[in-house]
Amino acid sequence: MRTALAIARKELSIYFTTPWAYAVFTAMVALSSFFFVGLLQQFKQVQDMARLMGWDHMPPDYNVYRNLTDGVVVQLWGTILIITLFVAPFLSMRLFAEEKRNKTFELLMTAPVRPIEIVLGKYLGGLGIISATLGLTIVFPVLLSSFGRAESGTALEWSTVLLGYAGLLVWGATCMAVGMFISSLTESQMLAALLTFVVLLPWMLLSGVAQSTEEPLRSVLAYLSFDSQLQNMLKGVMDVQSMVFFASVILFSLLLTHRTVEAQRWA
Amino acid sequence: MPMIEVQHLTKRYRDRVAVEDLTFQVEEGEILGFLGPNGAGKSTTMKILTGFLPPSEGTARVGGFDVFEQPLEVKRRIGYLPETPPLYPEMTVRGYLQFVGSLKGLPGRGLKAEVERVAGLTGVTHVMDRVIQNLSKGYKQRVGIAQALLGSPPVLILDEPTEGLDPTQRAEVRALIKSLAGKHTVILSTHILPEVTVTCEKVLIINQGKIVAYDEIRKLAHLHGQAENVSLEEIFIKLTAA
Numbered sequence: 233m234r235t236a237l238a239i240a241r242k243e244l245s246i247y248f249t250t251p252w253a254y255a256v257f258t259a260m261v262a263l264s265s266f267f268f269v270g271l272l273q274q275f276k277q278v279q280d281m282a283r284l285m286g287w288d289h290m291p292p293d294y295n296v297y298r299n300l301t302d303g304v305v306v307q308l309w310g311t312i313l314i315i316t317l318f319v320a321p322f323l324s325m326r327l328f329a330e331e332k333r334n335k336t337f338e339l340l341m342t343a344p345v346r347p348i349e350i351v352l353g354k355y356l357g358g359l360g361i362i363s364a365t366l367g368l369t370i371v372f373p374v375l376l377s378s379f380g381r382a383e384s385g386t387a388l389e390w391s392t393v394l395l396g397y398a399g400l401l402v403w404g405a406t407c408m409a410v411g412m413f414i415s416s417l418t419e420s421q422m423l424a425a426l427l428t429f430v431v432l433l434p435w436m437l438l439s440g441v442a443q444s445t446e447e448p449l450r451s452v453l454a455y456l457s458f459d460s461q462l463q464n465m466l467k468g469v470m471d472v473q474s475m476v477f478f479a480s481v482i483l484f485s486l487l488l489t490h491r492t493v494e495a496q497r498w499a
Numbered sequence: 500m501p502m503i504e505v506q507h508l509t510k511r512y513r514d515r516v517a518v519e520d521l522t523f524q525v526e527e528g529e530i531l532g533f534l535g536p537n538g539a540g541k542s543t544t545m546k547i548l549t550g551f552l553p554p555s556e557g558t559a560r561v562g563g564f565d566v567f568e569q570p571l572e573v574k575r576r577i578g579y580l581p582e583t584p585p586l587y588p589e590m591t592v593r594g595y596l597q598f599v600g601s602l603k604g605l606p607g608r609g610l611k612a613e614v615e616r617v618a619g620l621t622g623v624t625h626v627m628d629r630v631i632q633n634l635s636k637g638y639k640q641r642v643g644i645a646q647a648l649l650g651s652p653p654v655l656i657l658d659e660p661t662e663g664l665d666p667t668q669r670a671e672v673r674a675l676i677k678s679l680a681g682k683h684t685v686i687l688s689t690h691i692l693p694e695v696t697v698t699c700e701k702v703l704i705i706n707q708g709k710i711v712a713y714d715e716i717r718k719l720a721h722l723h724g725q726a727e728n729v730s731l732e733e734i735f736i737k738l739t740a741a
Contacts, residue, residue: 238598335582336586336587346571497567
């Protein structure tokens with residue numbers, strides 16, 4: 233286990249000594265700020281309108297805009313989810329592909345380290361970097377809670393906000409696990425990033441496909457879709473079934489990565 | 500018991516045979532020179548010995564442990580310098596050596612001292628805090644050797660350790676390897692033949708995956724030329740010409 237931690241530490245130190253981490257951080261913050269400001273403006277518009285007409289005369293769709301938690305943060309998490317889908321492949325692509333290209337994979341494989349330790353170490357490093365990336369976005373609810381006002385109680389309902397944030401972290405962890413597996417298949421980082429994206433995006437959109445199919449395929453597809461599994465958590469509803477779903481996807485990806493690394497010995 | 504024992508080792512990639520029916524052994528403390536033209540199968544053999552590649556047939560044992568059955572035990576006993584030194588360009592020399600030390604499971608307390616020791620042996624002490632990608636080829640190679648020496652493993656497998664070094668550095672590395680004899684069992688592959696005559700007692704010459712000569716240098720000279728002063732180079736060219 234100590235060697236796994238050493239590998240994780242090395243991964244993180246490489247992310248932070250190259251411009252990669254900072255480029256991804258910048259992309260994440262820039263994009264999410266952009267959407268955050270947009271959401272705030274929309275929130276304000278609806279509030280102004282409601283002040284004129286009264287909430288009773290507003291379309292029921294606008295009810296989410298009655299408070300900052302549902303009107304801004306939950307929607308922001310939904311946006312960051314999509315941004316994560318785009319940036320995570322760029323973080324996961326180098327995990328194994330770079331080692332293979334650099335010939336350092338030979339070092340890992342000839343050191344007295346078990347394949348499982350290599351996989352866990354790499355994954356821990358990946359989790360560290362994706363958590364750091366997502367960690368930056370917690371600044372938005374903090375801003376809202378220090379400057380926002382509510383008619384009753386605190387400006388934000390923190391339990392909802394944090395549960396949604398936990399959902400984001402789980403999503404990030406899933407992207408990294410899938411990305412790591414794909415990175416272990418190739419020497420080319422570009423190919424790893426592209427393939428990861430090509431796997432994650434349609435998987436995310438499965439719920440859309442489900443709409444146009446018949447039962448029982450419909451519920452199966454809806455269940456498998458990342459999108460429908462995440463919706464409840466982002467809204468702050470703890471859902472054991474989704475947790476089990478994501479845990480299985482992560483475990484399965486780790487298992488496949490382990491097999492791929494071990495297959496080296498059988499080549 | 501020999502430290503390294505290879506029996507009927509064969510490696511095939513689909514229908515191409517890289518190494519065919521190699522049998523040899525290296526006694527404890529011995530330095531074996533491993534020679535052959537490019538593509539003869541030297542690196543493949545070394546990769547099998549270090550457990551990076553599986554053999555197609557035959558067995559290889561290091562310190563009495565089978566490389567395929569008990570890979571961890573074997574890997575604990577081997578320091579390996581691959582053809583391309585396995586370096587992380589973004590890391591400093593110190594950071595890199597400490598990382599490899601912890602991969603090898605060296606205890607945290609002795610790690611710093613051990614890193615300093617191998618850095619001293621390979622002459623990289625004054626570049627310890629530089630980033631590896633900015634080092635010259637010679638220094639990169641030396642960092643690679645330092646990495647193999649970490650934890651002073653009983654067996655060292657060095658794939659062209661003097662590649663990319665200038666004549667002075669080459670002499671230094673040669674002296675270093677020579678000083679390891681007795682304490683370590685070494686397999687050393689190289690293109691530079693005089694190197695072998697200086698550092699090794701025994702040579703193994705392979706060509707197209709097969710052993711063409713395996714003996715002490717003295718005896719080889721005796722076998723292949725009437726003159727006592729026949730060079731290893733002539734023997735090498737003669738044996739690998741076929």
